[in-house]
Amino acid sequence: MTVGTPPHLHLGGRPLSVVGRARVYVCGVTPYDVTHLGHAATFVWVDAAERVLRRLGVQVEVCRNVTDVDDVLFEAAQRAGAPYDRFAAVQQFHFEHDMDSLGVRRPAHEPRAHSFVPQVVALAGALLESGAAYAAAGSVYFSGGHVPGAHAVPRDEAIALLAANGGRVDDPAKRDPLDQAVWQSSGDGEPSWPSPWGPGRPGWHAECTAMALSTYGSSMDLHAGGADLRFPHHAYESAQAEAATGVTPFARSWLHVGTVRLDGEKMAKSTGNLVFARDLLERSSGPVVRTLLLDRQYAAPWDFTEAGLEQAAVRLDALHVAAGRSDGPASAPQAVLNALVDDLDVSRAIDIAIEDGGQAARDLVAVLALQ
């Protein structure tokens, strides 16, 4: 008797073949405000990928960091008149509550940036030693001139994106605006830690590099995050890791979750056009919100609408009704799984499950936690 090869998850047309164990890293939140739908989308999609991998028999570890050393966080804490670490802990509590309501599994690893300062200092040391970074004016800069080209981002656009993401392109101590601080000297009143280069704090990209390398070693199987993190954050995070370890690629595959918009504009704290996960969860259930987020191509940007939320409830009802029917074709459960492993095509999996009903629908409800 022969058995077929078990299917592998394909992402972006490429198989993510894993033998036994998968290491997944997702850039987490900066705990300074309530979870909006854009955050929720990222973590629910990572959760879906994790659950599909588990269904395939893979032992999955997810690492979701907390960026609790960050300019935006410091400013929000100052406005609230609270110490930044206590402020972050309260926000983190609310975030975890939202994730629980959305059915997102707790991650195996949840490193906090403020506990990884020595590792960032070690990273800076390794990059200096390999010639990939230089020290100036109490900071250590990663030489990033080659990074945009490796991601087909034109230089001018790269500088604009860095400037929009707190990349301090006009810092006079830099040799090139594309260089990014691995270690940043602290300004007056900002939190700081001692280092061989003077008091300072980790750079944003370097925090994730240090937390990922510390958690998984020099490479991982899947790195995820919002599409807006593709450049500069993920580009610099991986370039720094590869320069420090010599191991390429840092991440074997990527899952970039499409931006969630409101009236055509990206949801962002800065513009105030936010839909909070908690508001939707008060009006509908966790599984309905999961269906809203998952019943689409993960990479495509989309607009939140009330009609979309209602449509998700209708789809989920239809799926539950289908799950109560008697079994359809014997091949249907496999067809549902085939859709899921084909670039996480949840919409097609739901279509098949509603059409064929029975075991196929029950499997899908169980795999994606839509009960």
Ligand SMILES: [Zn+2]
């Ligand atoms: Zn990150």
